[in-house]
Amino acid sequence: xxxxxxxxxxxxxxxxxxxxxxxxxxxxxxxxxxxxxxxxxxxxxxxxxxxxxxxxxxxxxxxxxxxxxxxxxxxxxxxxxxxxxxxxxxxxxxxxxxxxxxxxxxxxxxxxx
Amino acid sequence: xxxxxxxxxxxxxxxxxxxxxxxxxxxxxxxxxxxxxxxxxxxxxxxxxxxxxxxxxxxxxxxxxxxxxxxxxxxxxxxxxxxxxxxxxxxxxxxxxxxxxxxxxxxxxxxxxxxx
Numbered sequence: 466x467x468x469x470x471x472x473x474x475x476x477x478x479x480x481x482x483x484x485x486x487x488x489x490x491x492x493x494x495x496x497x498x499x500x501x502x503x504x505x506x507x508x509x510x511x512x513x514x515x516x517x518x519x520x521x522x523x524x525x526x527x528x529x530x531x532x533x534x535x536x537x538x539x540x541x542x543x544x545x546x547x548x549x550x551x552x553x554x555x556x557x558x559x560x561x562x563x564x565x566x567x568x569x570x571x572x573x574x575x576x577x578x
Numbered sequence: 579x580x581x582x583x584x585x586x587x588x589x590x591x592x593x594x595x596x597x598x599x600x601x602x603x604x605x606x607x608x609x610x611x612x613x614x615x616x617x618x619x620x621x622x623x624x625x626x627x628x629x630x631x632x633x634x635x636x637x638x639x640x641x642x643x644x645x646x647x648x649x650x651x652x653x654x655x656x657x658x659x660x661x662x663x664x665x666x667x668x669x670x671x672x673x674x675x676x677x678x679x680x681x682x683x684x685x686x687x688x689x690x691x692x693x694x
Contacts (some may be wrong), residue, residue: 506687506688507672507687507688508582508669508685508686508687508688509621509669509685510685511682511683515680554620554621563661565623565634566623566638568620568621568622569620570620571620
């Protein structure tokens with residue numbers, strides 16, 4: 466069964482600190498992997514998209530990495546800000562025509578002053 | 579562009595009532611998706627359309643759920659009759675091209691449905 470597992474389930478950090486969120490997937494083969502940020506009461510917004518051949522992609526203070534051999538991805542947030550408080554969702558798209566995106570359960574991040 | 583527009587933002591109804599959720603996709607996008615999000619199951623795809631035609635509705639939980647897209651700028655998701663277990667946040671998203679390409683899915687703000 467295709468699955469996307471994220472850890473930790475929740476995380477609390479102090480403003481200005483760095484953190485790393487993990488995503489392990491069993492989807493194979495896959496076309497791309499995405500990280501979304503979802504603020505409370507809003508829809509998810511894309512942060513990064515990586516194909517299976519890419520191993521890192523940055524978007525400002527967000528850096529995603531991908532190891533297709535171990536089927537792991539991480540999202541690193543540098544110098545966290547209060548506005549980073551949100552849920553971060555890892556999403557994998559299986560390859561081969563159109564396939565349903567496989568969503569992880571998300572990591573809920575709280576940044577405290 | 580205003581992005582994906584959904585209405586209502588909140589809906590509270592009683593069990594057995596009909597509920598209609600509405601979505602206006604981003605102009606020019608040819609794919610439209612309906613998702614449901616709950617704490618227990620996360621985000622689930624219910625149905626998606628391409629050029630107003632339903633392509634995959636295998637995620638629709640049961641016959642009580644139906645979706646239509648009469649034109650390129652409007653879609654509805656209807657639940658009749660509604661049940662308490664339908665309580666969730668329903669998202670509409672749109673994209674240009676296949677979801678698997680770099681063409682992004684843009685999500686609306688969601689409709690929070692509560693069925694009493």
